[in-house]
Amino acid sequence: MKEKLVLIGNGMAGMRAIEELLDIAPEMYDITVFGAEPYGNYNRILLSPVLAGEKTIDDIMLNDEQWYADNGIALHKGKKVSSIDRRNRKVIAEDGTTEEYDRLLLATGSNPFIIPVPGHDLPGVISFRDIYDVDAMLESSKKHKHAVVIGGGLLGLEAANGLMLQGMHVTVVHLVDTLMERQMDAVSGGMLKKSLEERGLNFLMGTSTEAIIGEDHVKGVRFKDGLEIAADLVVMAVGIRPNMELAESVGLHCERGVVVNDTMQTYDPKIYAIGECVQHRGDTYGLVAPLFEQAKVCANHLAKMGIARYEGSVTSTKLKVTGIDLFSAGDFIGDDTTEEIVMQDAGRGIYKKIVLKDNKIQGAVMYGDTVDGAWYFQLMRDGTDTSDFRTALMLGQAHLGDSGHGGNTAAANMSDDMEVCGCNGVCKGDIVKAITTKGLFTLDDVRSHTKASNSCGSCTGLVEQILASTLGGDYSAAPHSKPMCKCTDHSHDDVRQAIKERHLISIRGVMDAMQWKSVDGCASCRPALNYYVIATWPAEAKDDAQSRFINERAHANIQKDGTYSVVPRMWGGLTTPKELRAIADVVDKFKVPEMKVTGGQRIDLFGIKKEDLPAVWADLNTAGMVSGHAYGKSLRTVKTCVGKTWCRFGTQDSTGVGVELERLSWGSWMPHKFKMAVSGCPRNCAEATIKDYGVVCVDSGYELHVGGNGGITVRVTDLLCKVETEEEVYEYSKAFMQLYREEAHYLERTAPWIERVGLSHIKQYVEEDAENRKALAARFDESQKYAQIDPWAERASKGVAKHEFTSLKQIG
Amino acid sequence: MSDWIEIGTIEDIPVLGARVVSTADGNIGVFRTVDDEIFALRDECPHQKGPLSQGIVHGKRVTCPLHNWNIELDGGAVVAPDEGCTASYPVKIEDGKIFLSLVATA
Numbered sequence: 001m002k003e004k005l006v007l008i009g010n011g012m013a014g015m016r017a018i019e020e021l022l023d024i025a026p027e028m029y030d031i032t033v034f035g036a037e038p039y040g041n042y043n044r045i046l047l048s049p050v051l052a053g054e055k056t057i058d059d060i061m062l063n064d065e066q067w068y069a070d071n072g073i074a075l076h077k078g079k080k081v082s083s084i085d086r087r088n089r090k091v092i093a094e095d096g097t098t099e100e101y102d103r104l105l106l107a108t109g110s111n112p113f114i115i116p117v118p119g120h121d122l123p124g125v126i127s128f129r130d131i132y133d134v135d136a137m138l139e140s141s142k143k144h145k146h147a148v149v150i151g152g153g154l155l156g157l158e159a160a161n162g163l164m165l166q167g168m169h170v171t172v173v174h175l176v177d178t179l180m181e182r183q184m185d186a187v188s189g190g191m192l193k194k195s196l197e198e199r200g201l202n203f204l205m206g207t208s209t210e211a212i213i214g215e216d217h218v219k220g221v222r223f224k225d226g227l228e229i230a231a232d233l234v235v236m237a238v239g240i241r242p243n244m245e246l247a248e249s250v251g252l253h254c255e256r257g258v259v260v261n262d263t264m265q266t267y268d269p270k271i272y273a274i275g276e277c278v279q280h281r282g283d284t285y286g287l288v289a290p291l292f293e294q295a296k297v298c299a300n301h302l303a304k305m306g307i308a309r310y311e312g313s314v315t316s317t318k319l320k321v322t323g324i325d326l327f328s329a330g331d332f333i334g335d336d337t338t339e340e341i342v343m344q345d346a347g348r349g350i351y352k353k354i355v356l357k358d359n360k361i362q363g364a365v366m367y368g369d370t371v372d373g374a375w376y377f378q379l380m381r382d383g384t385d386t387s388d389f390r391t392a393l394m395l396g397q398a399h400l401g402d403s404g405h406g407g408n409t410a411a412a413n414m415s416d417d418m419e420v421c422g423c424n425g426v427c428k429g430d431i432v433k434a435i436t437t438k439g440l441f442t443l444d445d446v447r448s449h450t451k452a453s454n455s456c457g458s459c460t461g462l463v464e465q466i467l468a469s470t471l472g473g474d475y476s477a478a479p480h481s482k483p484m485c486k487c488t489d490h491s492h493d494d495v496r497q498a499i500k501e502r503h504l505i506s507i508r509g510v511m512d513a514m515q516w517k518s519v520d521g522c523a524s525c526r527p528a529l530n531y532y533v534i535a536t537w538p539a540e541a542k543d544d545a546q547s548r549f550i551n552e553r554a555h556a557n558i559q560k561d562g563t564y565s566v567v568p569r570m571w572g573g574l575t576t577p578k579e580l581r582a583i584a585d586v587v588d589k590f591k592v593p594e595m596k597v598t599g600g601q602r603i604d605l606f607g608i609k610k611e612d613l614p615a616v617w618a619d620l621n622t623a624g625m626v627s628g629h630a631y632g633k634s635l636r637t638v639k640t641c642v643g644k645t646w647c648r649f650g651t652q653d654s655t656g657v658g659v660e661l662e663r664l665s666w667g668s669w670m671p672h673k674f675k676m677a678v679s680g681c682p683r684n685c686a687e688a689t690i691k692d693y694g695v696v697c698v699d700s701g702y703e704l705h706v707g708g709n710g711g712i713t714v715r716v717t718d719l720l721c722k723v724e725t726e727e728e729v730y731e732y733s734k735a736f737m738q739l740y741r742e743e744a745h746y747l748e749r750t751a752p753w754i755e756r757v758g759l760s761h762i763k764q765y766v767e768e769d770a771e772n773r774k775a776l777a778a779r780f781d782e783s784q785k786y787a788q789i790d791p792w793a794e795r796a797s798k799g800v801a802k803h804e805f806t807s808l809k810q811i812g
Numbered sequence: 813m814s815d816w817i818e819i820g821t822i823e824d825i826p827v828l829g830a831r832v833v834s835t836a837d838g839n840i841g842v843f844r845t846v847d848d849e850i851f852a853l854r855d856e857c858p859h860q861k862g863p864l865s866q867g868i869v870h871g872k873r874v875t876c877p878l879h880n881w882n883i884e885l886d887g888g889a890v891v892a893p894d895e896g897c898t899a900s901y902p903v904k905i906e907d908g909k910i911f912l913s914l915v916a917t918a
Contacts, residue, residue, distance in 0.1 A: 449893045455879075520828060520846045523868040523875035523882075546828040550866040550877045558877055562863040808831035808842060809819040811914070 002030045003102040005302065006091050008081045008246070010035025012044055013275030013291040014107030015063055020299030022071060028303060031073045032099050034091065037130060038078035040064045044130070045288055045471055046436055048321075051134050051162030055436055062439045084250045086268060103302060106247060106258060106266070106273035110240040110286070115150065119212030125234045128159045137233065141166035144232030148172075148221050150209055152179040154319060156237035160201055161321045163235070171202040171229060173209060173221070175238075183317045183328040187344065188351050188367040195324060195349070204229075242277045242284055257284045262309040264298040274298050280312060287315045288471060292441060307489070316377050318370075318468040323413070325469070327373035330363030330380050331355055338362055343394050352394060359387040372396035374464045388718070388759040411465035420462050423455035428466060435470045443467060458712040485525045487518040492528070492745040499532050505541045506533060521547075528746035531633065531669060535741050538783040545801065551631035554804060555791045556613055559606065564613060566605045567630035568620045569666065572640045572659035572678075573601035582623030586616055599710075600637035600675065602628055614805050617792035626666075626790040633747070634669050635737075638662040639677040641685035652697035654680035657726055661695075661733060667788040668737065668780070671744040671753075675709075676733070689717045692740075692750040693733055698722075702729050706736055706762065707754035715751040718759045721767045734777035735766045741780075816904065816911035822848055823908070830865040830874070833912060840901060841865030842910065843885050845872055851885035852903045852912055858883075858896030887917075 005021075007014045010033050018031060035041075041063040049055040068075040079093040084104065091099045112127030114120055126136050140147070141163055149160040152174030164170045172179075178189035179196075193203060208224040212234055222228045242257035253259050253267040257279030264272050264280075274294040276286055285291060290313035300308035316329035334340055334355040343352045350368035354361055354376060361380040366373055375396065379386060386393055414420070416429030434440055434450045446463055447454040453463040483489050490498075495514060504510045507529045511521060521529065526547035533541040545553050556564035568583065583603055587595055593607035608616055617627075629636060640658035644650030658678035665676070677688040678695040687710075688694025694705040694717055701724040708717035720736070723729060739762065744753040754762060765772050794800040825831050825844040832855060833840045839855035841864045849872070855865045862878030872885045882891035888900040899916040 518871060520870050522870045523880065526868060526870065546826055546869065549868065554866070558863075558866060560860065560862075560878065562861075562866075803824065803826065803831060807834045807839075808824055809817075809833045810835075811817060811819075811833060812836035 003028065004100055005029035005031045005103045005105065006099050006101040007031065007033045007105045007107060008091065009107035009109055009275065009277070010037065010039075010041055010075065010077065011107060011109050011275065012041065012062065012288060013109070013295055014105060015041040016292050016295035017105060017107070017274055017298045017302070018073070020296050021302050024299060024305070025303035029103070031071075032076065032101075033068070033073055034076045034079055034081050034093060034099075036078070036080040037132075039131065040067065040075075040077075042131065043436070043439060047128070047131070047134050048158040048162055049436070051128075051137055051159065052165045053162075057131060059436050081246060084246065084271075086250055086271075089270065102270070104271045105298065105302070106271060106277060107275040108243040108246060108277045110276040111243045112236060113239045113241050114236050115209060115238060117209055117211050119214060119218070120236070122212055122214050122218045123216065124214070124218035124232060125212055125236065128155055128235055128237050129240075133235075137163060137235065138166065140233040141168050145169055146171075146230045147233040147235065148229065148231040149235045149237060150221075151235075151237035151239070152203070152205075153237065153239070154180055154183065154317065155240075156235070157196065157319060158321060159235050159237055161196070161199075163233070164200055168233070169202075170200075171204060171231075172196075173204045173207050173223070175206070175208055177206050179203075179205075180319070183319075183365070184326070184367075185332060185353065185365055188326060188328075188353070188365050191349065191351055191367045192319075192324065192326060196321075240276065240286060242279065244277055247273070247277070255279055262297075262311060263301045263306075264294055264310060265301070272298050272302065280310065283312060285313060285315070287317070288441060289313065290315060314377075314381055316373065316468070318471075325370045325411075325413070325465075326365075326367045327370035327468075328363070328365040329373070329377050330361070332363035332365040334362070341390075341394055354393060356386065359385050359390065361386065370465060371461055373468075374461055382756070384756070385758055385760070389755075411462050411469065414462075420466070421450075421452040421455070421459045424451040426450050426452040431463060431466050432470055435467060440467075441471065456712050484528060485522055487516050487521050487525050488514060489517075490514050495529070496532055496536070496743075499536045503537070504533060505537045507544055507547055509533075527633075531671065531746050534669060535783070538786045545804075552633070553801075554610065554613065555617075555627055555631065555795065556608070556610075557631045561607075562610075563607045564610055565630075566608055566613070566616055566620075567598065567602050567628035568625035569628040569662075570602055570625075571662050572638055572655055574640075574655070574659065575603075579623055579625055582620060582625065586619050589619070590616055598630070598637075600630075601639050602630065602637060604630070611805050611807070614796045618796035621790070621793050621796055627792045629666065632669070633672050634674065635662075635665045635667070636673050636675045638665075639675070639686045639688075639691070641679050641681075643680050647680055649683060650680035650697075651699045652680065652702065653726075654678045654686075654695070654697045657695060657697070657702075657729060658686075660726070660730065664730060664734065664784070665737060667790075668741070668784060669787060670737070670741055671746050672749045674737065674740075674750070690714060691717065693736055695729055695733075700724070702726075704729065704732055704736075707750045707759070709749055709751050713751075718754065720759075720763065731773065731777050732766060734780040735773040736762070738776040738780040738783075739765050741783075742776075815915070816913055819910050819912045821908050822850065822905065822910060824910075825850070828869045830867075830869060832863075832865050835914065837914075839863070839865070840912070840914075841874075842903070842912070843869055843874060845869065845885065849885075850903050850905060850910055852901040853883065853885065853888050854899040854901075854916070856898060857881055858890055858898050859894070864898070 043060040043062050046060040082094045083092045089101050112129045126133050147163045147168045147170045149156050149172045152172050160170045160172045178186050179193050210224045211222045213220040218234050220230045244254045244258045247258045248254045258273040258277050260273050260278045264274050266273050275291050294310050297308040297310040338355050338357045341354045352366045355363045360383050364376040414428045420428050440446050453460040510529050530544050530547040550558050556566050590612050592605045595605050598604050638658045638661045640655045643655035674692045676693045677686040677691045679686040679688045680697050688696050689705050690708040690710050696703040703722050704720045705717035706720045830841045830843045841853050841855040843851045855863050857876040859881050862876040864874050866877045867874040873882050881894050888898040890896040902913040904911045
């Protein structure tokens, strides 16, 4: 006999927990749901767009009644639970319906706060909380003219905007002088007010309501300063209070909400609570993302897995008023111990303020241009020390250089038919529609359903903005707790640490030791694990070909038609007539349809059939060439300029340094591709300052630059330091590569890695601590002993992985 | 449905890997799971014809090497939220030998 689970509260938080539970333990419980409203579960945060006429109720249903039936869940809709008999574990509804439980989940949400002024109970006075309220407002807007919204917070402004769009004359009354004072400072609040006034809203600021006037229906509102205005509809939107009436009445410990621990358990171990009704570590939450986080943790415990903990959330806020772009997170007011950086451009309607403490972001508020909100939020969550890039902080991360979305940086100003994702041709309207009709809540949801930002990722910031402005807020899991993929709850850092500390030398070993949830991982975690074990234990770990992406398994680049391209190595970009003849002969012999010179100064041969690869490599090997690793998460190329031999400006033997760098680093596997360059003078013809590791020769020595890349977001390198000898160039390069190999997450290039850990960290290990630098370089050399074996030669003449290049059988 | 064609042994295919059987009507990918189950699919992703045999096999799925679509080895259906289906072919194992039928089931 199955245990019985009863959910009180058929809303977003409670039903999310049920969905999560069905996902991980579908057969564990008989589930019964009580909901006071006569509907299935709808997306409450999209009530504003319904009021504004941009959506319909049908658009925002998350679970319709059929869903409950399909999943074998008994739904008591329109039944309010009046009592819980904790001793006998029974739930009793107002109509007498009784259900027994083994586990009970409370998700009773919150109630709007109604100011108890005279007349607050008159017909025509409503709150803004559920479908009834929206219906009442829509109804009223058809018959009446004057609306007063009491409360200039998030909800009040969304209600006011909606009513205005329905044709009403709307006055917003606010107790203090700043709109949304919990999310805005005085300056941004003022800009918001001005913008809303231009749209036609009226404001009474610093105004306190004394009474609502009327006899059998509201007629007006009177304020403490004596002013009276006419009103046919009054919307109270002054805040919400956790709905803990039921919990309190049955003796569960409540303070400002139902008090729960990190497993979402109340003081009665049989009873869990999540959502807006709970108080966790002193905080209550009203945004959807933290509630979903709680739902996930709660489901884990209901499923008796018992490993998840909810540790609180940091949230950011967006106003869901079309065309208004504002963002705030954290403590954006500051105090004596904080500093602030402010940027204000009244002409463009842009304001940004960042509050810092000890160089770490405490909070931010932005108006007009919020594209970097997600970045500041991330830095705040991570507690990143910003001193290394403080001067660039205000300019933002997503500044010049991003390609692929037509230069758009502010989603709010984009029309529905404008393209957001240039790779997959997804327009803003497609994304908004998918979020609302398919009930999407996270970036990953949007990616998998629309493909937006799923390829190169350059439009991720825009997609996040669209998501946040459609759902009214944003939330991201801190990276230290962000799982590698769906196969595990462990983060990249957890896994890397365990591999090192617990001496795990195989993918299977890691999966067993860290309790992988899938039998053999997925296409995302297996390549990462393969790299991690090899990079950590180069002498012991065995490479797993089946966990490598095809390019690294076939040692060539797969092309869209299934053929491959081949790039032989040319050390430092130098070549010889013998090599060129050999390449030309291969092209003739194998009828290679196209050859071109790559950005990294190599020659690429396109359109080679897979079965021809070993023979092509054999011919190239004969001429002394080896794999160029143009296909790998590995050292790619070292680019060089003309050099001192010929160039009248050249200093140092830059070409020689480039060749030696490539000789010492070729074959090394990396978290992502790794490119180097050496320029002979500061004119920098080899473009060393947009490489992962770049050397710029000067008369007195060598400048070492790190963390640059071209591509989607061009990032110029940071200067690591200056050294005097070639030997130092090599030692520093090995140490830098090894630190990157040991610390970065798989598929994280040096640029985001450095932005994540900070340049100071790199300097500390590679520059300042000579002993550590030497130790890193020695570990790199050790690893290279096992890596510098030409994979082409092994396959061309030693019969390695023969099965990879021959068909199993030919039929017909 | 008959005409079983012997195409090789289980050991010819790497665990969590695939091999190609070439036919007059195009390639068929033959996949081996961690439990030594064998499946055969048309070697074309329904999305943009990527060669599925070159993808990473995990569970009873393969991830297409071109754009990371996931395909069910058993039946060839595309994993949601993407949509589509690739043809699958009957396979049987006798004494470690793999037999393939060229009559597609879907």
